[in-house]
Amino acid sequence: xxxxxxxxxxxxxxxxxxxxxxxxxxxxxxxxxxxxxxxxxxxxxxxxxxxxxxxxxxxxxxxxxxxxxxxxxxxxxxxxxxxxxxxxxxxxxxxxxxxxxxxxxxxxxxxxxxxxxxxxxxxxxxxxxxxxxxxxxxxxxxxxxxxxxxxxxxxxxxxxxxxxxxxxxxxxxxxxxxxxxxxxxxxxxxxxxxxxxxxxxxxxxxxxxxxxxxxxxxxxxxxxxxxxxxxxxxxxxxxxxxxxxxxxxxxxxxxxxxxxxxx
Amino acid sequence: xxxxxxxxxxxxxxxxxxxxxxxxxxxxxxxxxxxxxxxxxxxxxxxxxxxxxxxxxxxxxxxxxxxxxxxxxxxxxxxxxxxxxxxxxxxxxxxxxxxxxxxxxxxxxxxxxxxxxxxxxxxxxxxxxxxxxxxxxxxxxxxxxxxxxxxxxxxxxxxxxxxxxxxxxxxxxxxxxxxxxxxxxxxxxxxxxxxxxxxxxxxxxxxxxxxxxxxxxxxxxxxxxxxxxxxxxxxxxxxxxxx
Numbered sequence: 001x002x003x004x005x006x007x008x009x010x011x012x013x014x015x016x017x018x019x020x021x022x023x024x025x026x027x028x029x030x031x032x033x034x035x036x037x038x039x040x041x042x043x044x045x046x047x048x049x050x051x052x053x054x055x056x057x058x059x060x061x062x063x064x065x066x067x068x069x070x071x072x073x074x075x076x077x078x079x080x081x082x083x084x085x086x087x088x089x090x091x092x093x094x095x096x097x098x099x100x101x102x103x104x105x106x107x108x109x110x111x112x113x114x115x116x117x118x119x120x121x122x123x124x125x126x127x128x129x130x131x132x133x134x135x136x137x138x139x140x141x142x143x144x145x146x147x148x149x150x151x152x153x154x155x156x157x158x159x160x161x162x163x164x165x166x167x168x169x170x171x172x173x174x175x176x177x178x179x180x181x182x183x184x185x186x187x188x189x190x191x192x193x194x195x196x197x198x199x200x201x202x203x204x205x206x207x208x209x210x211x212x213x214x215x216x217x218x219x220x221x222x223x224x225x226x227x228x229x230x231x232x233x234x235x236x237x238x239x240x241x242x243x244x245x246x247x248x249x250x251x252x253x254x255x256x257x258x259x260x261x262x263x
Numbered sequence: 264x265x266x267x268x269x270x271x272x273x274x275x276x277x278x279x280x281x282x283x284x285x286x287x288x289x290x291x292x293x294x295x296x297x298x299x300x301x302x303x304x305x306x307x308x309x310x311x312x313x314x315x316x317x318x319x320x321x322x323x324x325x326x327x328x329x330x331x332x333x334x335x336x337x338x339x340x341x342x343x344x345x346x347x348x349x350x351x352x353x354x355x356x357x358x359x360x361x362x363x364x365x366x367x368x369x370x371x372x373x374x375x376x377x378x379x380x381x382x383x384x385x386x387x388x389x390x391x392x393x394x395x396x397x398x399x400x401x402x403x404x405x406x407x408x409x410x411x412x413x414x415x416x417x418x419x420x421x422x423x424x425x426x427x428x429x430x431x432x433x434x435x436x437x438x439x440x441x442x443x444x445x446x447x448x449x450x451x452x453x454x455x456x457x458x459x460x461x462x463x464x465x466x467x468x469x470x471x472x473x474x475x476x477x478x479x480x481x482x483x484x485x486x487x488x489x490x491x492x493x494x495x496x497x498x499x500x501x502x503x504x505x506x
Binding site: 126127128130131133134135136137138 | 314315336338340342346347351353354355356366370415
């Protein structure tokens with residue numbers, strides 16, 4: 001039994017080291033190839049459309065719903081202490097610093113991370129990645145870099161939109177359900193939120209974009225044994241990206257607090 | 264002069280040895296038929312010649328350049344002159360037939376879009392694919408996909424072409440068409456290696472053969488030599504007496 005546990009742990013550890021090594025190599029290759037000319041703007045625009053424009057409805061619904069729920073919970077919770085006027089500040093601050101960027105990133109990981117891993121995995125299975133190589137092109141340049149860049153461009157924008165929509169959702173519930181004057185609610189958001197709140201959330205999205213794009217591309221490119229593994233790669237991409245976002249969020253939040261104090 | 268020279272080639276997947284001590288060469292303008300039973304590693308050998316698989320031993324020379332240890336970035340230039348025709352076509356399914364054929368030209372040539380268009384039209388006619396320009400791979404048959412894949416491999420007019428089962432699954436008319444195209448390219452001095460189970464095509468286009476069995480090349484010889492030796496392994500393979 002002990003041997004079995006030791007063996008499983010060893011296997012797990014080896015897998016994790018391979019994964020970490022693979023991510024480092026893939027990031028290195030992206031940096032190397034990314035600066036080489038020619039740069040393919042058309043592929044980047046296509047990816048921005050695929051991962052960005054098409055993710056917008058999902059972000060809209062998620063952030064709107066979260067803003068509404070938060071306003072409702074804070075409102076009813078604070079009502080007994082006479083704290084309803086603090087709802088706009090609380091909702092805005094939580095959305096801007098944490099919930100907006102993080103939930104957007106998690107939804108993005110589920111939709112886009114899964115899409116990237118399965119698409120690239122299918123391309124590996126159908127030998128399209130081999131064909132790119134055989135035709136004298138680099139799959140890193142043609143497939144990975146446009147997706148990574150698209151995520152880096154799109155996720156911060158989606159998070160910015162999520163911040164606005166989330167607060168709008170809070171405002172709607174605040175005025176309709178909690179009877180807080182809409183103008184008062186709006187003014188409180190503007191007065192009490194500051195650029196530091198916004199930047200600490202917004203800044204994290206660039207890291208989250210990398211946490212989603214690089215592992216998803218890695219798992220897709222490492223599909224080996226047919227279509228069954230495409231599903232496995234997709235699952236691994238979503239789980240890994242989500243974990244990286246959640247764990248990374250803690251450390252990034254700490255770093256941003258230190259930076260805020262320092263500045 | 265040998266355009267392709269393989270010496271003591273070895274390839275393993277984990278503990279499984281696929282090839283050990285495989286050696287052969289192909290001279291300019293020659294077509295070598297690489298034959299053998301299913302699972303003997305013919306495609307693996309072909310993929311290694313273009314750097315899609317890394318050899319575990321031995322050397323591969325293409326135009327006198329040792330390529331077995333080349334880095335991926337160094338392969339990019341070499342692959343402009345050595346083409347690989349995939350067994351299933353390996354077409355980009357997000358692109359139309361036209362875009363698939365235009366891909367290598369857009370990547371590596373300085374032709375204008377009208378020149379590219381003219382070249383593609385002519386290529387599609389040669390392969391009996393006229394009218395399929397705007398179709399996606401999912402909208403054409405498997406045989407047509409294979410022909411588009413072949414047409415794409417030939418777009419850059421390479422010096423060497425590696426054919427992986429180019430006629431498998433094709434009807435006799437299109438098989439003959441592919442044979443004629445291979446012969447036409449051969450007449451232009453294109454060097455080729457043909458992996459196939461379609462022995463009539465192999466005998467029609469190949470100058471010599473190598474027979475892979477039990478991880479090594481068991482027999483090599485010119486087409487004439489092998490045709491005239493009823494006891495040769497290739498002869499017995501064609502007759503279905505050995506695997």
